[in-house]
Amino acid sequence: MRRAFSGHAASKGNALGHARVRLPHVFEIAEQQIPPEAVAPERARLHAALEQVRSELRAARERLHGALAHEIGEFLDLHALLLDDPDLLQGLDDLIREGRYSADYALRLQRDRLAAVFEGMEDDYFRSRVEDLDHVIGRLHAALHRGRADLTGVAGEILVTHAVAPSELAQLQAQGVLAVVTTGGSPLSHSAILARSLHLPLVVGTGDILQHINDGDVLVVDGGGGRVVLAPDADDLRAYRVRRRDDKRERKQLHRLRREPTRTLDGVDIRLYANAESRADIAEAHALGAAGLGLYRTEFLFLQRDALPDEDEQFVAYRDAVLGMTGRTVTIRTLDLGADKADRTGLSLTREPNPALGCRGVRLSQARDEVFVAQMRAILRASAYGPLRILVPMVSGREELEHVAATIRRARTALRAEGHDVADHIPLGAMIEVPSAALALTSFLDLVDFLSIGTNDLVQYLLAADRNNDALGDLYNPLHPAVLRLLRDVIRTGRRHAKPVSVCGEMAADPSAVPLLLALGLEEFSLHPGTLLEVRRAIRGYDLGALRRACGGLLRARDRAGIGRWLARHPLVPPEAS
Ligand code: PEP
Ligand code: MG
Numbered sequence: 001m002r003r004a005f006s007g008h009a010a011s012k013g014n015a016l017g018h019a020r021v022r023l024p025h026v027f028e029i030a031e032q033q034i035p036p037e038a039v040a041p042e043r044a045r046l047h048a049a050l051e052q053v054r055s056e057l058r059a060a061r062e063r064l065h066g067a068l069a070h071e072i073g074e075f076l077d078l079h080a081l082l083l084d085d086p087d088l089l090q091g092l093d094d095l096i097r098e099g100r101y102s103a104d105y106a107l108r109l110q111r112d113r114l115a116a117v118f119e120g121m122e123d124d125y126f127r128s129r130v131e132d133l134d135h136v137i138g139r140l141h142a143a144l145h146r147g148r149a150d151l152t153g154v155a156g157e158i159l160v161t162h163a164v165a166p167s168e169l170a171q172l173q174a175q176g177v178l179a180v181v182t183t184g185g186s187p188l189s190h191s192a193i194l195a196r197s198l199h200l201p202l203v204v205g206t207g208d209i210l211q212h213i214n215d216g217d218v219l220v221v222d223g224g225g226g227r228v229v230l231a232p233d234a235d236d237l238r239a240y241r242v243r244r245r246d247d248k249r250e251r252k253q254l255h256r257l258r259r260e261p262t263r264t265l266d267g268v269d270i271r272l273y274a275n276a277e278s279r280a281d282i283a284e285a286h287a288l289g290a291a292g293l294g295l296y297r298t299e300f301l302f303l304q305r306d307a308l309p310d311e312d313e314q315f316v317a318y319r320d321a322v323l324g325m326t327g328r329t330v331t332i333r334t335l336d337l338g339a340d341k342a343d344r345t346g347l348s349l350t351r352e353p354n355p356a357l358g359c360r361g362v363r364l365s366q367a368r369d370e371v372f373v374a375q376m377r378a379i380l381r382a383s384a385y386g387p388l389r390i391l392v393p394m395v396s397g398r399e400e401l402e403h404v405a406a407t408i409r410r411a412r413t414a415l416r417a418e419g420h421d422v423a424d425h426i427p428l429g430a431m432i433e434v435p436s437a438a439l440a441l442t443s444f445l446d447l448v449d450f451l452s453i454g455t456n457d458l459v460q461y462l463l464a465a466d467r468n469n470d471a472l473g474d475l476y477n478p479l480h481p482a483v484l485r486l487l488r489d490v491i492r493t494g495r496r497h498a499k500p501v502s503v504c505g506e507m508a509a510d511p512s513a514v515p516l517l518l519a520l521g522l523e524e525f526s527l528h529p530g531t532l533l534e535v536r537r538a539i540r541g542y543d544l545g546a547l548r549r550a551c552g553g554l555l556r557a558r559d560r561a562g563i564g565r566w567l568a569r570h571p572l573v574p575p576e577a578s
Pocket of ligand 1: 455456457
């Protein structure tokens with residue numbers, strides 16, 4: 001039956017294909033009732049899943065051999081016993097028949113009931129059996145949604161899941177996945193940023209979608225509109241085709257702007273740099289006429305692998321970025337692992353109580369000197385091939401920059417002694433994404449040549465609102481008076497001290513935020529190539545002088561609604577008119 005779900009648009013693009021469901025380990029299933037006529041099919045669905053899990057466990061048992069066979073076999077036997085527990089089975093049947101609950105919700109209720117019994121036991125051994133219970137219930141839940149037993153890869157399919165890590169997105173795309181839909185997440189998470197860079201449609205925050213979708217179901221995904229339709233009807237399919245056609249037309253129109261200057265209506269040139277994570281991004285940035293790379297996120301070299309990249313491997317990547325931009329400046333950001341960019345090499349700490357406030361960015365580089373030195377040497381060696389700048393993430397004050405500058409000095413001396421060519425002056429920049437750095441800017445400005453405002457983190461730290469937490473709704477939003485005032489102050493202080501300031505957070509990639517950033521005095525944007533032409537088109541539609549004159553009104557806005565009204569008074573001039 002057709003059903004539409006709305007979420008948040010995280011990466012635009014359209015997809016039509018079969019669903020591939022990946023269920024969460026943690027059971028979060030909301031109450032769901034079924035009509036009387038659905039009771040028999042729901043019980044049949046449950047029993048088919050039970051049968052499937054029984055045979056999976058039998059098959060796993062038969063495959064066991066070697067030293068661990070005995071130990072693992074015991075667990076599998078225990079799981080098979082749990083699965084056939086009369087209390088569990090009877091309870092499930094009753095809940096569907098009498099309670100008219102869906103099999104999913106019945107599973108959850110039974111799980112919670114049995115877990116409470118286990119947890120109430122005196123004996124540690126029984127208390128620890130909750131893990132086994134969860135394992136069995138998880139398997140059953142997965143089997144409930146496994147429509148076709150023959151599914152292997154995800155090629156040509158739409159992944160529907162609880163969450164997706166940045167580290168797995170590139171792999172999913174390489175495997176041919178058409179789009180990704182997640183129940184949680186936010187459009188400003190690192191996964192969303194990467195999906196945009198990969199041009200992989202992504203809809204996040206779709207709520208209870210996992211309860212309604214089975215493997216093999218047909219879905220239409222509208223990444224730009226943040227919508228997913230299960231079992232699309234003729235109208236949905238027509239709308240999908242229209243969107244594809246419109247997208248193509250829009251791409252063609254934007255394509256014409258590749259060689260056009262990023263110039264406002266009153267003739268001021270604005271510099272548009274690109275954010276990049278991969279070779280493909282670099283090639284795209286170059287082709288679209290980016291002024292250079294404003295943010296090359298090096299952590300993506302460290303993800304999806306078990307061993308750290310060594311100096312030589314990093315050198316090749318950085319050198320190729322410089323060569324790829326053929327003389328336009330490349331800004332290499334030092335490692336910003338940690339928080340939701342967790343690697344599997346063991347470098348980032350995984351058990352921090354609050355990773356966003358933990359050992360990430362430059363803090364991790366300071367803690368792991370050998371890793372930082374290797375990265376710095378690789379960057380300095382790449383500086384011999386073209387203009388390059390170094391950008392430091394998560395700066396909170398002067399000390400971190402002094403440490404970085406000393407590391408650069410030492411690495412330069414050592415490299416030259418070894419016979420390497422290193423540029424004489426490599427501009428050093430600080431990311432302004434921790435409020436303390438924004439507020440105490442003048443305390444370290446003498447140490448840096450440029451500033452890059454990371455609004456993604458600045459907003460989360462300033463407003464105390466997790467950038468990955470969908471439940472916070474509009475709280476995580478740059479359109480807040482405090483954010484605008486801080487942006488204005490940083491831009492103004494930078495200008496007074498002749499330090500160029502750019503914004504490299506996702507705010508710079510949002511065409512609707514263009515008038516606001518221009519009004520605040522911004523003259524450099526850095527954004528992923530996917531929206532570079534849209535932002536160029538927007539900039540070309542505004543009169544900079546008029547916006548600057550209206551800045552006072554913007555800063556007087558007292559809430560989001562006031563900022564919204566200001567934006568409504570400064571609509572984009574249609575591109576045709578520009
Ligand atoms: C930011 O915080 O705005 C930023 C550009 O850095 P990242 O998104 O990689 O944390
Ligand atoms: Mg950041």
